Amino acid sequence: AQTVTQSQPEMSVQEAETVTLSCTYDTSESDYYLFWYKQPPSRQMILVIRQEAYKQQNATENRFSVNFQKAAKSFSLKISDSQLGDAAMYFCAFLRGSNYKLTFGKGTLLTVNP
Amino acid sequence: DGGITQSPKYLFRKEGQNVTLSCEQNLNHDAMYWYRQDPGQGLRLIYYSQIVNDFQKGDIAEGYSVSREKKESFPLTVTSAQKNPTAFYLCASSTYAQETQYFGPGTRLLVL
Numbered sequence: 001a002q003t004v005t006q007s008q009p010e011m012s013v014q015e016a017e018t019v020t021l022s023c024t025y026d027t028s029e030s031d032y033y034l035f036w037y038k039q040p041p042s043r044q045m046i047l048v049i050r051q052e053a054y055k056q057q058n059a060t061e062n063r064f065s066v067n068f069q070k071a072a073k074s075f076s077l078k079i080s081d082s083q084l085g086d087a088a089m090y091f092c093a094f095l096r097g098s099n100y101k102l103t104f105g106k107g108t109l110l111t112v113n114p
Numbered sequence: 115d116g117g118i119t120q121s122p123k124y125l126f127r128k129e130g131q132n133v134t135l136s137c138e139q140n141l142n143h144d145a146m147y148w149y150r151q152d153p154g155q156g157l158r159l160i161y162y163s164q165i166v167n168d169f170q171k172g173d174i175a176e177g178y179s180v181s182r183e184k185k186e187s188f189p190l191t192v193t194s195a196q197k198n199p200t201a202f203y204l205c206a207s208s209t210y211a212q213e214t215q216y217f218g219p220g221t222r223l224l225v226l
Binding site: 004037042043045093095101102104 | 145147155156157159162172173202206208217218219220
């Protein structure tokens with residue numbers, strides 16, 4: 001079974017600074033996908049970024065980028081120029097290529113200080 | 115606007131009562147999912163459906179039932195057999211497997 005570990009229950013960052021959230025996963029699969037979702041106080045899950053395991057290039061979406069280390073099974077999220085609206089719970093998630101089920105980590109609560 | 119809607123936003127269940135949570139999508143997605151979120155936890159899969167009139171159990175299906183009579187709709191019933199139903203329930207959809215899942219706004223279920 002796949003497992004996803006987020007070792008930082010809480011993180012904080014100053015507005016306009018950069019923060020990195022960590023995620024590791026355990027799988028024997030070679031075909032899979034990784035995601036970061038954001039859950040603000042409204043509790044709706046919002047997709048931040050997606051990475052296909054077969055792609056060597058790290059995914060980027062505006063101020064959000066990932067550092068995907070396949071051999072180390074690591075998938076960290078970097079948020080640049082942090083904004084107050086980035087404050088939320090962030091979840092790392094794993095999707096096996098032949099499966100529909102998303103496996104989630106327990107989340108990292110990010111606080112952005114003005 | 116395309117999206118996923120869930121209703122109601124809050125739902126109260128009495129002991130021994132079955133309640134149904136609604137999930138509708140107009141994204142023309144084939145696959146739909148129900149997840150449960152407990153405090154301090156990530157999401158856990160209850161049921162999923164790849165096509166109309168077909169669905170499969172997830173990790174925590176006991177005490178829940180679903181139907182998929184229409185592509186757009188995937189209602190979840192929390193039965194009296196579910197002894198600890200208090201949680202936040204999220205519905206999601208995707209075009210097909212390996213595609214990104216998009217989530218609705220969720221339903222908070224509380225037991226009276």
